[in-house]
Amino acid sequence: MIHVEDIHKRFGAVQALAGVGFTARDGQATALLGPNGAGKTTLLRTLVGLLQRDRGAVSIDGIDPATDPMGARRSIGLLTDQFGLYDRLSTREYLTYFGQINSMGKAAIARRIGEVCELLDLGDILDRSTKGFSQGQRMKVAMARTLLHRPRNLLLDEPTRGLDVMSTRALRRALAALRSEGCCIILATHVMQEVTQLCDDVIVIAKGQTVAQGSPQDLCRQTGIANLEDAFVHLVGTEEGIAA
Numbered sequence: 001m002i003h004v005e006d007i008h009k010r011f012g013a014v015q016a017l018a019g020v021g022f023t024a025r026d027g028q029a030t031a032l033l034g035p036n037g038a039g040k041t042t043l044l045r046t047l048v049g050l051l052q053r054d055r056g057a058v059s060i061d062g063i064d065p066a067t068d069p070m071g072a073r074r075s076i077g078l079l080t081d082q083f084g085l086y087d088r089l090s091t092r093e094y095l096t097y098f099g100q101i102n103s104m105g106k107a108a109i110a111r112r113i114g115e116v117c118e119l120l121d122l123g124d125i126l127d128r129s130t131k132g133f134s135q136g137q138r139m140k141v142a143m144a145r146t147l148l149h150r151p152r153n154l155l156l157d158e159p160t161r162g163l164d165v166m167s168t169r170a171l172r173r174a175l176a177a178l179r180s181e182g183c184c185i186i187l188a189t190h191v192m193q194e195v196t197q198l199c200d201d202v203i204v205i206a207k208g209q210t211v212a213q214g215s216p217q218d219l220c221r222q223t224g225i226a227n228l229e230d231a232f233v234h235l236v237g238t239e240e241g242i243a244a
């Protein structure tokens with residue numbers, strides 16, 4: 001479970017987070033919705049301890065990433081837009097390296113690579129060097145790395161960006177399975193279809209603040225608007241940041 005209270009984060013003159021608070025529960029997929037520049041990526045990076053917050057409290061399964069970053073990171077899988085692949089390694093070598101960093105044994109790594117390979121359909125790129133991979137292929141390898149150590153909490157920044165239809169569907173199926181295994185999934189996205197198909201709960205942030213939290217139905221009820229996309233626009237007061 002991830003619990004966040006009143007997080008603030010400033011970059012120079014930019015107040016990126018100005019009072020974000022929410023709870024994301026185990027066994028649920030929680031959507032993080034907000035216009036461009038709302039603070040979603042900053043929030044995810046702060047949750048995993050890659051950025052130091054200026055104020056507020058964070059608990060990842062009871063651990064504060066500011067005081068125990070390694071402890072928090074063991075239970076978190078983070079996917080951002082910075083894939084950080086190593087061109088000279090094949091997908092298998094890259095995943096093996098990350099398994100070793102996470103103190104997994106040789107047999108466990110080999111077994112888990114087989115599982116994520118099947119889950120994300122990586123068969124044809126498993127033994128190719130990642131140099132020259134397409135955007136979608138890079139995304140799949142980064143997602144495999146995110147899932148490799150079986151984290152209980154998944155923080156995913158636009159995970160279907162660049163994926164084709166089949167890979168998108170495979171990833172959504174994989175996330176649904178992880179949710180039913182009890183994972184806590186936070187998914188920053190601009191794709192409303194993803195929210196309605198996959199997410200139990202929605203956090204809406206705008207200008208670095210939480211403006212609403214609830215199920216898609218709650219947000220529609222709260223705004224008196226039947227369609228989630230229109231309810232979102234109403235809540236943030238803008239037409240920015242929406243993909244069909």
Ligand SMILES: Nc1ncnc2c1ncn2[C@@H]1O[C@H](COP(=O)(O)OP(=O)(O)OP(=O)(O)O)[C@@H](O)[C@H]1O
Pocket residue numbers: 011012014015016034035036037038039040041042043241
């Ligand atoms: N390292 C940084 N230095 C300066 N400003 C930053 C930095 N990182 C983020 N910002 C600013 O903080 C604000 C929030 O950015 P962030 O990337 O968190 O938004 P986002 O909600 O993820 O946006 P998008 O939907 O466009 O990906 C923006 O105004 C951004 O320009």
